[in-house]
Each structure stands twice: as C-alpha cells, then as structure tokens.
Amino acid sequence: MNSLHQFTAEPMIAYFSMETGIRNDIPTYSGGLGVLAGDTIKSAADLKLPFVAVTLISRKGYFTQEIDTSGWQTEKPVAWDPAKFMALLPEKVKVRIEERDVTIQAWIYLVESPTGGKVPVLYLDTDVPENQLQDRGITDYLYGGDQAYRIKQEVVLGMGGVRMLSALGFHIKKYHMNEGHASFLVLDLLLRFKRDIESVWDERSVWDIARVRDLCVFTTHTPVEAGHDKFPYPLVQQVLGEIIPFDVLKDLAGKDHLNMTMLALNLSKYINGVAKKHGEVSQMMFPGYQIHAITNGVHTFTWTCEDMAKIFDKYIPGWANEPELFVRSGNIPELELWEAHREAKKKLLAYVRTATGHEMDPNVLTFGFARRATAYKRMHLLFHDVDRIARITEKGKLQIIFAGKAHPHDENGKRLIQGLYGFRDRLPGKIDIAFLPGYNMDIALKLVSGVDVWLNTPLRPLEASGTSGMKAAHNGVVNFSVLDGWWIEGHIEGFTGWSIGAAATSNVTSANADNEDAADLYDKLENIILPKYYNPDKSAWARMMKSAISKNAYYFNSHRMMRRYVTEAYIR
Ligand SMILES: *Cc1c(COP(=O)(O)O)cnc(C)c1O
Numbered sequence: 001m002n003s004l005h006q007f008t009a010e011p012m013i014a015y016f017s018m019e020t021g022i023r024n025d026i027p028t029y030s031g032g033l034g035v036l037a038g039d040t041i042k043s044a045a046d047l048k049l050p051f052v053a054v055t056l057i058s059r060k061g062y063f064t065q066e067i068d069t070s071g072w073q074t075e076k077p078v079a080w081d082p083a084k085f086m087a088l089l090p091e092k093v094k095v096r097i098e099e100r101d102v103t104i105q106a107w108i109y110l111v112e113s114p115t116g117g118k119v120p121v122l123y124l125d126t127d128v129p130e131n132q133l134q135d136r137g138i139t140d141y142l143y144g145g146d147q148a149y150r151i152k153q154e155v156v157l158g159m160g161g162v163r164m165l166s167a168l169g170f171h172i173k174k175y176h177m178n179e180g181h182a183s184f185l186v187l188d189l190l191l192r193f194k195r196d197i198e199s200v201w202d203e204r205s206v207w208d209i210a211r212v213r214d215l216c217v218f219t220t221h222t223p224v225e226a227g228h229d230k231f232p233y234p235l236v237q238q239v240l241g242e243i244i245p246f247d248v249l250k251d252l253a254g255k256d257h258l259n260m261t262m263l264a265l266n267l268s269k270y271i272n273g274v275a276k277k278h279g280e281v282s283q284m285m286f287p288g289y290q291i292h293a294i295t296n297g298v299h300t301f302t303w304t305c306e307d308m309a310k311i312f313d314k315y316i317p318g319w320a321n322e323p324e325l326f327v328r329s330g331n332i333p334e335l336e337l338w339e340a341h342r343e344a345k346k347k348l349l350a351y352v353r354t355a356t357g358h359e360m361d362p363n364v365l366t367f368g369f370a371r372r373a374t375a376y377k378r379m380h381l382l383f384h385d386v387d388r389i390a391r392i393t394e395k396g397k398l399q400i401i402f403a404g405k406a407h408p409h410d411e412n413g414k415r416l417i418q419g420l421y422g423f424r425d426r427l428p429g430k431i432d433i434a435f436l437p438g439y440n441m442d443i444a445l446k447l448v449s450g451v452d453v454w455l456n457t458p459l460r461p462l463e464a465s466g467t468s469g470m471k472a473a474h475n476g477v478v479n480f481s482v483l484d485g486w487w488i489e490g491h492i493e494g495f496t497g498w499s500i501g502a503a504a505t506s507n508v509t510s511a512n513a514d515n516e517d518a519a520d521l522y523d524k525l526e527n528i529i530l531p532k533y534y535n536p537d538k539s540a541w542a543r544m545m546k547s548a549i550s551k552n553a554y555y556f557n558s559h560r561m562m563r564r565y566v567t568e569a570y571i572r
Pocket residue numbers: 030031032033035370371372439440441444445465466467468469471
C-alpha cells in the first residue's frame with residue numbers, strides 16, 4: 001500500500017464492526033450485521049465520506065455449512081487467504097490480555113467507488129510471530145469459542161482498533177460502534193483523555209466522560225435481551241485487569257456483569273435503533289437514554305441483479321448512485337420488467353439444480369425464505385397446517401427455496417433446518433421445497449432477485465430491521481411479511497406486497513400468534529397471491545413489482561441511511 005496520507009490529512013469517521021461483509025470471497029461476516037457493515041462502507045465510499053472501517057480478519061471465517069442427506073447441518077472452517085485481497089501494514093500495536101502483551105497488525109482493503117470515493121477497511125489480526133500460540137488464534141473464528149475467547153476478540157477490536165488508528169496517523173472525529181461488540185473502544189478513549197489532575201474531593205473527575213461521549217455514536221441491533229454481550233467481572237479482571245477502577249467501570253457498564261450495550265449507551269452522545277419500531281422497542285428496553293431511529297438500507301448497486309440493472313440503466317440512468325431516481329420507476333414498461341425478472345428466475349433455478357440436483361419449474365409461483373435458522377424467525381410457519389397448505393396449492397402450485405445457517409452451538413436451529421426436509425417428504429407433489437446450503441452474499445443476491453415473493457415470518461417485535469426484504473424490493477420482488485422491523489415502514493397492502501398477521505399498532509404478542517399469523521398467511525396466499533400470480537395478464541403483477549421499486553428500493557437503500565447518519569449522528 002503506497003501511502004495512507006490521503007486519509008490522514010482530514011478528520012475521519014471511524015466505523016467499528018465485529019463482522020464485515022463487503023464481498024462474498026472475504027468471508028468475515030455471518031449475516032445481516034456484517035452485510036449491513038459492508039453496505040455502509042460502500043455507500044460511504046460512493047458518497048465520498050471521510051470514513052475508515054475497523055473489523056477483525058476472522059481467518060477461519062464464520063463457518064462453511066454442509067447439510068447431510070438427513071438434513072443435518074455440519075460446519076467446516078473457511079479456508080481463505082487475506083493476502084489475495086489485502087496488504088499487511090507494517091505498524092504494530094499492543095493490547096494487554098491476561099497480563100501478556102498481544103501484538104496486533106492490520107490488513108488494509110480499499111473499497112473504491114466508481115465515483116472516486118475510497119474507504120480503507122482495516123482488518124485486525126493477532127496471528128503475528130510475536131504472539132504466543134494461544135493469542136495467535138484470537139482473530140480466527142467469528143463468533144467462535146467461549147466467553148473468554150469472545151471478550152479477547154472484543155478487546156482486540158475495540159482497544160486494539162483505536163490504537164491502530166492512532167498508530168496509522170488517523171484523526172478521528174467520531175467513533176461509530178456497529179453493535180456493542182466494539183464498546184471497549186470507549187475504555188481506550190477514557191484512558192487517552194484521562195485528566196492529569198488529582199482532585200481531592202472526587203477521584204472520578206479524572207475520567208473525562210463528557211469528552212468521550214462527544215466522540216461516540218452507538219447503533220444497537222437486537223431487541224432480544226440475550227443478544228447483548230455480558231461478561232462476568234471476574235472474567236474481565238482475568239482478561240483485562242483493572243485498567244480503570246472497577247467502581248468506575250461498574251457505574252458505566254453495569255453492577256453485576258460488564259454489559260457491552262450499557263457501556264456503549266453510557267458513553268455515546270448519539271444512540272439509535274435500526275428501524276422506527278426498533279427505536280421504540282429499544283427505548284423501552286433502555287429507559288433513561290434517548291434512543292433515535294435510523295432505518296437500515298441496502299447498497300443499491302450490490303443488491304440489484306444484472307437483469308434488473310440492465311432495465312434500470314435503460315429507463316432510470318444514474319440509479320446506482322442516486323437511488324432516489326427509483327421514484328421514476330413508472331416509466332419502465334411492465335412486460336419488459338416481467339421478462340427481466342423471468343431471466344433472473346431462470347438463473348436462480350439453474351443454480352438450485354447445480355447445487356441440489358433439484359429441478360424446479362420457472363412457471364410456478366416461487367417463494368424465497370433465507371435467514372438465520374433460529375426459533376423466532378419461524379421458518380416453519382408456512383407448514384403450520386400441512387393439510388391446509390396442501391389443499392391451497394391444489395388451486396395453484398407453489399414452490400419455495402430456503403437457505404440459512406444455524407449457529408454451530410444451536411441444536412434447535414439445526415433441527416429447524418432438518419425439519420424442512422421432513423416437510424418436503426410429507427408434501428410430495430404438493431409443494432416443491434429446496435434448501436440451498438451455504439447461505440452467503442452470492443446466494444442471497446440470486447435468491448432475492450430470482451424468487452417471485454420474499455417471505456418473512458418473525459415473531460413480533462423481535463426482527464430489529466431485516467434487510468433481505470429491501471434487497472428483494474431492489475429486484476422488483478414483492479414482500480409477504482409479518483409487520484415488524486422495516487416492513488412496518490415499507491408495507492402498503494396490495495401495492496408493495498402483503499402483510500401477515502396483526503397490525504403493527506398492536507404491541508402485545510398474542511399467545512396464539514402462530515395460529516393467527518398462519519391463518520392470515522393461508523388466506524392471503526389462497527385468495528389474493530395465487531390468483532394474482534396465475535392471471536395470464538402479467539401486467540398487474542408487474543405493476544406491484546414497480547411499486548416495490550419506486551416505494552421500497554427508493555427509500556430502503558444505504559445511501560439514504562448514510563446521509564441520515566451524517567446529518568443526525570456524525571456532524572453533531
Ligand atoms: C442480507 C443478508 C442477511 C440479512 O438478512 P435479514 O433479512 O436481515 O435476515 C443475512 N445473510 C446474508 C448472506 C445476507 O446477504
């Protein structure tokens with residue numbers, strides 16, 4: 001790498017994320033959080049923002065998913081070589097872990113936009129010769145290992161990241177924490193700005209909390225209490241030692257455990273959730289803090305398939321760097337849009353055939369469902385009443401393509417995937433079901449562009465935002481989804497897609513939610529979606545596709561999201 005000078009001349013926004021999904025062959029992401037980070041970085045580059053990103057190298061990736069003939073998931077480490085994509089910078093920084101010095105180096109990857117904007121991404125790596133064997137593996141497995149492994153990774157990310165930025169000569173005017181994994185960065189800032197005075201009346205006044213708060217922005221991503229990292233203080237003591245007095249730390253990060261979310265909440269001037277509803281839910285979870293909302297978006301160019309891009313180039317030139325132009329989607333001829341979609345669908349079905357040996361019919365209404373295999377996402381809801389779905393599909397055929405990984409330690413999640421294979425065996429000739437193993441960014445693009453309807457069935461209000469439905473909209477694929485996360489904002493019934501179950505105004509989750517949601521799903525599938533899809537005149541369907549583009553892709557893109565981060569979080 002020739003020189004970082006072009007980036008160190010002006011103050012920058014530093015964006016910290018444990019996982020980052022910039023491209024499919026850099027496997028340092030597990031799912032939505034990482035892909036969002038990648039989209040954020042790409043939009044920052046397109047918009048020429050002064051932006052640098054910090055993440056972990058995850059040399060063994062998250063994992064490669066394999067599915068055996070019984071439908072059971074097994075995991076393999078991902079083998080990839082950072083040197084194929086990035087350059088190793090010579091600068092070295094250290095953090096103290098278990099009273100050892102752990103040396104960190106950074107790989108640099110430059111995201112370069114066709115606009116000329118550039119964003120450096122620093123991938124922190126502890127696999128350096130100075131380190132003892134046990135420390136060389138700290139940056140190997142994304143979300144792997146035990147709590148001690150996780151806290152060490154977070155020390156490397158947060159404290160190591162801040163030190164690396166300084167060593168490289170960056171001037172940082174805001175630190176943006178993408179989820180609480182990076183919260184330890186505030187500890188390093190507290191140490192850096194420690195006042196050189198001994199106040200007799202209050203020892204705590206040496207910690208310049210206000211100054212650190214002014215520098216920090218925090219985005220929270222999970223409305224599930226268990227989703228927030230918490231570490232017992234004895235573990236903190238063992239790994240970090242008492243780098244700032246424990247009574248001060250406990251005031252900032254929680255009495256009983258070190259809660260990474262609380263640490264970030266207490267030391268950030270601007271805090272936000274990732275959709276309006278999620279902002280409200282977070283506000284209830286964290287009373288006493290002001291929680292804003294900036295609804296997520298996806299990177300328009302990345303998440304538009306080739307066939308759609310051709311149509312957009314023809315009728316909406318300039319769309320990729322100015323997604324607001326989607327407001328003009330009305331100009332696209334309906335049948336041309338439909339044909340472009342047919343092409344994308346054929347490509348997806350060809351991929352399904354090579355990946356699974358499964359032959360699917362391009363003339364059949366095709367649903368897609370791809371997300372982490374975990375209970376609240378309810379990937380079995382379509383099969384809630386097997387007899388009913390079998391009867392409905394006698395009136396018009398349906399096929400569905402699934403994908404998604406279960407966390408390696410999540411046996412229940414693996415059983416959900418296996419359950420899909422069970423439904424396939426119980427519904428032969430009724431519904432064709434395919435499962436694509438190894439869900440990743442490439443498969444995601446094929447899926448969200450090649451199916452006809454994107455299905456999402458989370459248990460409310462547990463879907464913070466969801467972004468795959470926004471990707472679908474960029475390809476004219478309509479959403480059929482529970483009113484949660486972004487869909488509350490994107491949904492116009494019968495126009496951008498359809499809702500499933502209760503209105504978003506109802507805050508209580510009914511004990512009967514599965515029955516109610518499944519009943520609504522079946523009613524709409526039978527009476528609205530199937531008849532509309534199988535109408536020989538495709539223009540009504542294509543008009544909905546256009547609305548998905550002009551109402552949803554127009555708004556739920558990461559360019560709009562980044563402009564809001566700039567005006568509401570970064571320049572304050
Ligand atoms: C977009 C994406 C996700 C996130 O999708 P959600 O709808 O938020 O669940 C997860 N994994 C991959 C590979 C993606 O591309």
